[in-house]
Amino acid sequence: MTTLTVNGNKHEVDVDPQTPLLYVLRDELALNGAKFGCGLGQCGACTVIIDGAAMNSCVIPVGTVKGRPVITLEGLGNNGRPGVLQQAFIDEQAAQCGYCIAGMIMRAQALLDQNPAPSDAEIRTHMEPNLCRCGTHVRIFRAIRRASETLTRERGARA
Amino acid sequence: MIALERLTPSRRTFLLGGGALIVSFSLPPRLAVTEQPADEELPGSLQRDPKLDSWIRIDERGGITVFTGKCELGQGIKTALTQVAAEELAVAPQSIHLVAADTGLTPNEGYTAGSHSMQDSGTAIRHAAAQARSLLIATAAVRLGVPRERLKAQDGAVVAHDGRRLGFGVLVKEKLLHVVADGRASLTDAAHYRVIGTRVQRVDIPAKVTGGPAFVHDLRLPGMLHARVVRPPSYHARLLHLDTTPIANMPGVRAVHRNGSYLAVIAEREYQAVAAMRALAAAASWNETPTLPEPDRIFEWLASQPAERVPVAGGSGDLAGGAKILEATYRRAYQMHGSIGPSCAVARFENGQLTVWTHSQGVFPLRAAIAQLVQLPPERVRCIQVDGSGCYGHNGADDAGADAALLAMALPGRPVRVQWMREQEHAWEPYGSGMITKVRASLGTEGRITGWDYSVRSCTHATRAGPAGSLLPAWLLAHPSTPPPPRPLPLPEGGGDRNAAPLYSIPNLRAAYEFVPAMPLRVSALRSLGAYMNVFSIESFMDELAQAARTDPVEFRLRHLEDPRARAVIKTAAERFGWSGYQRRQDHGRGFAFARYKNLAAYLALAAEAEVDRKSGHLRLKRVIAAVDCGEAVNPDGIENQIQGGVLQSASWTLHERVDFDRTRITSRDWNSYPILRFTEMPDEVQVYVVNQPGAPFLGTGEAAQGPTAAAIANAIADATGVRLRDIPLKLA
Numbered sequence: 001m002t003t004l005t006v007n008g009n010k011h012e013v014d015v016d017p018q019t020p021l022l023y024v025l026r027d028e029l030a031l032n033g034a035k036f037g038c039g040l041g042q043c044g045a046c047t048v049i050i051d052g053a054a055m056n057s058c059v060i061p062v063g064t065v066k067g068r069p070v071i072t073l074e075g076l077g078n079n080g081r082p083g084v085l086q087q088a089f090i091d092e093q094a095a096q097c098g099y100c101i102a103g104m105i106m107r108a109q110a111l112l113d114q115n116p117a118p119s120d121a122e123i124r125t126h127m128e129p130n131l132c133r134c135g136t137h138v139r140i141f142r143a144i145r146r147a148s149e150t151l152t153r154e155r156g157a158r159a
Numbered sequence: 160m161i162a163l164e165r166l167t168p169s170r171r172t173f174l175l176g177g178g179a180l181i182v183s184f185s186l187p188p189r190l191a192v193t194e195q196p197a198d199e200e201l202p203g204s205l206q207r208d209p210k211l212d213s214w215i216r217i218d219e220r221g222g223i224t225v226f227t228g229k230c231e232l233g234q235g236i237k238t239a240l241t242q243v244a245a246e247e248l249a250v251a252p253q254s255i256h257l258v259a260a261d262t263g264l265t266p267n268e269g270y271t272a273g274s275h276s277m278q279d280s281g282t283a284i285r286h287a288a289a290q291a292r293s294l295l296i297a298t299a300a301v302r303l304g305v306p307r308e309r310l311k312a313q314d315g316a317v318v319a320h321d322g323r324r325l326g327f328g329v330l331v332k333e334k335l336l337h338v339v340a341d342g343r344a345s346l347t348d349a350a351h352y353r354v355i356g357t358r359v360q361r362v363d364i365p366a367k368v369t370g371g372p373a374f375v376h377d378l379r380l381p382g383m384l385h386a387r388v389v390r391p392p393s394y395h396a397r398l399l400h401l402d403t404t405p406i407a408n409m410p411g412v413r414a415v416h417r418n419g420s421y422l423a424v425i426a427e428r429e430y431q432a433v434a435a436m437r438a439l440a441a442a443a444s445w446n447e448t449p450t451l452p453e454p455d456r457i458f459e460w461l462a463s464q465p466a467e468r469v470p471v472a473g474g475s476g477d478l479a480g481g482a483k484i485l486e487a488t489y490r491r492a493y494q495m496h497g498s499i500g501p502s503c504a505v506a507r508f509e510n511g512q513l514t515v516w517t518h519s520q521g522v523f524p525l526r527a528a529i530a531q532l533v534q535l536p537p538e539r540v541r542c543i544q545v546d547g548s549g550c551y552g553h554n555g556a557d558d559a560g561a562d563a564a565l566l567a568m569a570l571p572g573r574p575v576r577v578q579w580m581r582e583q584e585h586a587w588e589p590y591g592s593g594m595i596t597k598v599r600a601s602l603g604t605e606g607r608i609t610g611w612d613y614s615v616r617s618c619t620h621a622t623r624a625g626p627a628g629s630l631l632p633a634w635l636l637a638h639p640s641t642p643p644p645p646r647p648l649p650l651p652e653g654g655g656d657r658n659a660a661p662l663y664s665i666p667n668l669r670a671a672y673e674f675v676p677a678m679p680l681r682v683s684a685l686r687s688l689g690a691y692m693n694v695f696s697i698e699s700f701m702d703e704l705a706q707a708a709r710t711d712p713v714e715f716r717l718r719h720l721e722d723p724r725a726r727a728v729i730k731t732a733a734e735r736f737g738w739s740g741y742q743r744r745q746d747h748g749r750g751f752a753f754a755r756y757k758n759l760a761a762y763l764a765l766a767a768e769a770e771v772d773r774k775s776g777h778l779r780l781k782r783v784i785a786a787v788d789c790g791e792a793v794n795p796d797g798i799e800n801q802i803q804g805g806v807l808q809s810a811s812w813t814l815h816e817r818v819d820f821d822r823t824r825i826t827s828r829d830w831n832s833y834p835i836l837r838f839t840e841m842p843d844e845v846q847v848y849v850v851n852q853p854g855a856p857f858l859g860t861g862e863a864a865q866g867p868t869a870a871a872i873a874n875a876i877a878d879a880t881g882v883r884l885r886d887i888p889l890k891l892a
Contacts, residue, residue, distance in 0.1 A: 015428075015430070016410075016430075016434075019430045020430065023428070023429050023430040023433075026429070027385075027428055027429045027430070030379060031370060032370045032371065032372055032373065032374075032377040033370035035374075035376065035499075035500055035548075036376070036500065036501070036578060037499050037500060037501075037581070038581040038829060038830060039433075039580060039581055040581060040829055040830075042581075042829055042830040042831060043499055043581075043830055045499050045500065072370065073368075073369065073370040074369070074370040076369075077369060078369050078370075079365050079366060079369045079371055082365070082368065082369055086368045086369055089364070089368045090360065090364055090365060090368060093360060093361055093364060093796055093800060095233070095361070095364050095367050095368065096233035096234070096235075096549065096800060096801075096804050097232065097233030097498075097499075097546070097547070097548055097549040097550065098233060098363070098364065098367030098368070098373065098374075098546075099374065099498070099499050099500040099547075099548035099549060100499045101367055101368055102367075102368070102370060105368060123838075124838045124839050124841065125838075125839065127838040128837050128838050128839050130838070131499060131830060131835060131837065132499070133496075133497055133498060133499045133548075133549045133551075133808070133835065134233055134549045134804045134808065135803065135804035135805065135806065135807025135808040135810075135811070135836075136800075136803075136804055136807075137807055137836075137838055137841040138803055138807070138841060138842070138845045139800065139803065141838070141841065
């Protein structure tokens with residue numbers, strides 16, 4: 001048995017510890033967010049946040065995750081109550097086919113968690129590992145910028 | 160099971176769960192309805208299916224369901240079609256339930272391809288909805304004893320001038336919509352649009368950004384098993400010896416399926432299937448033969464192949480009238496779709512009925528091909544389209560559907576989900592063919608083109624599902640089916656010769672397509688087919704001619720164009736870019752390009768700025784300003800999204816992409832061996848201006864940017880460096 005904490009919930013899963021985290025999320029926990037793209041850590045469709053860092057779940061054996069908290073796209077919000085970044089993607093209509101978008105959001109979320117006001121260059125560099133084939137980059141970039149502005153404004157309002 | 164029912168509106172779930180649709184299904188099942196003869200006078204796809212209630216049904220509670228045979232491919236078609244129906248039915252878009260591409264439920268509209276969805280389905284739905292509105296008003300007129308002219312449709316009811324109203328649900332009884340469409344109902348006047356032309360948000364995006372079940376990959380049917388295929392290492396490899404016993408005993412494995420060289424494994428859990436697939440691949444030995452051309456001499460190979468010559472423009476090609484003659488040859492490497500998510504499908508064979516959930520572009524043609532493959536009558540096969548990863552043409556979707564069908568037939572009663580691995584997608588999808596174009600043209604003393612002689616040569620651009628032999632798994636079986644011999648796609652749309660003739664007014668214009676039937680690499684339709692290369696060639700050469708004529712490239716194009724809509728997009732793009740006031744900077748250049756897609760669809764012009772790093776040779780597309788006229792603009796944001804995406808994808812093709820191979824195998828097997836554009840190369844600005852034509856026919860959008868982007872980049876590089884690059888992918892030596 002492997003214990004996993006995903007989106008704040010504890011799960012006991014009975015799988016080979018060598019199984020990549022991606023398959024556990026999708027098939028054992030029935031979470032759709034993380035996608036299979038390459039299984040090689042090359043495209044980022046499977047990106048989740050582990051211990052605060054964006055990681056390719058397709059190449060991380062579940063046994064190595066242990067107690068470290070995992071956040072998936074579902075952990076940011078849902079259709080009725082989307083999170084700030086999810087809402088920004090809706091507002092900017094930042095998807096075409098949408099298959100890469102879950103990974104894009106998770107990689108961007110990891111950046112905004114650490115730096116809510118990144119520069120344009122920081123966004124580009126941070127997003128470099130994730131591939132989009134429909135050419136939605138410009139809108140994805142704008143959505144991240146929009147979320148950053150929302151977060152900065154909210155912080156200012158709280159301060 | 161909520162996920163499944165939301166994604167798969169089966170007849171049963173409609174009848175039991177979807178109360179709003181009960182009345183709809185008092186109609187005869189689709190297959191039992193007598194097919195109406197095609198009526199070429201009818202608008203759009205009403206020609207293919209003229210029954211009004213094939214497109215629109217309204218239940219007795221006023222619930223509206225609209226049916227389309229076209230698929231959501233991420234181009235936003237569901238949203239745009241909903242807008243069209245909502246406009247003509249005078250309801251809010253949110254009150255329409257759209258059902259797309261299901262052989263059990265929707266009209267047959269062939270493939271979702273060629274930027275045809277708005278022309279075909281949008282036009283059909285628009286006229287069907289207008290006729291439905293007209294029928295509802297006529298019925299209300301009788302009931303209320305009020306002349307039709309004093310009634311209007313509003314928010315799901317017909318409303319009289321005195322305030323009395325009858326809901327659509329009350330009016331639809333007695334099969335009001337079970338009639339043949341006539342295409343004669345008056346359409347809503349553009350001056351009164353409420354929904355068409357507005358930026359309605361895409362209906363599919365919320366689920367896609369929150370982890371809802373949004374893709375065929377996300378289907379989870381009760382009792383579903385997971386399959387993986389083991390593909391041969393090369394196109395013509397044949398499976399030799401294989402002992403499957405150890406694999407059959409691996410954890411969770413339910414079956415190892417072998418039929419000739421077709422090899423797959425089915426397991427309880429997905430990763431068990433992956434592990435078993437790897438063990439199977441390691442255990443298998445294959446007989447491989449070097450069947451591919453010498454990769455370094457691929458264009459010599461293409462040039463030397465026997466070809467069928469197809470005339471495209473029948474002028475003389477006489478260049479004698481010019482003072483100056485220019486010529487050039489352009490080449491384009493094989494390129495791939497490279498969807499981010501490998502192809503996937505789910506199938507279930509139960510009670511003699513096969514159901515396939517697929518991200519195919521054409522569920523009806525796929526049904527026919529699969530029925531032949533598994534030897535079932537077509538009415539025993541149902542193909543349901545569910546969103547997939549990016550679709551830019553004929554990718555692996557149909558083949559994965561066939562994989563799932565074959566494996567589900569082997570395990571009746573259990574749904575089987577199969578997804579390809581990355582290397583399988585890269586190595587086995589059908590590519591966009593390598594191409595060569597040659598052009599010679601003469602320039603008169605007044606800076607006008609006096610003659611033009613053009614040829615384009617490529618393998619086929621269409622090997623889509625027809626018979627079973629068009630499906631990859633069928634080639635591998637012990638009793639294989641072979642692909643039908645390829646044919647050139649007919650003009651005016653064409654295949655390799657799509658856009659082979661320039662739209663410019665040029666005397667003595669000759670253009671021809673040299674269609675090469677051989678296809679050592681698997682090829683088929685990739686977004687815009689030959690138009691990408693033909694427009695790249697023509698628009699690069701227009702700049703070469705403009706330079707020879709010492710004329711500004713935008714001015715040179717306008718000099719040869721009469722079509723006012725073509726001129727309008729060119730002027731818009733040039734003005735918005737600031738073409739005439741362009742400030743020259745070190746290592747930067749500007750480029751322009753224009754085309755009317757297929758010479759009969761969307762007009763697109765774009766101006767681009769590129770940056771060149773002379774030390775590293777690195778090329779970057781920096782800024783793009785595009786203007787597009789795709790007729791009536793239903794959703795301007797959707798159009799902008801498609802053009803922005805087309806620009807970036809074309810930039811990726813043009814600057815980076817080439818399928819590599821050796822004499823035996825495809826060697827572009829992942830994203831390291833087939834790099835594509837990434838975030839740091841993203842242009843700083845991509846602006847799209849939609850030149851709307853309210854009331855004009857829909858022209859489609861999806862493929863319009865592919866060719867012009869490539870040429871504008873090459874022209875900008877030439878402007879920056881003085882070096883003319885004619886081989887795609889563009890590389891400074």
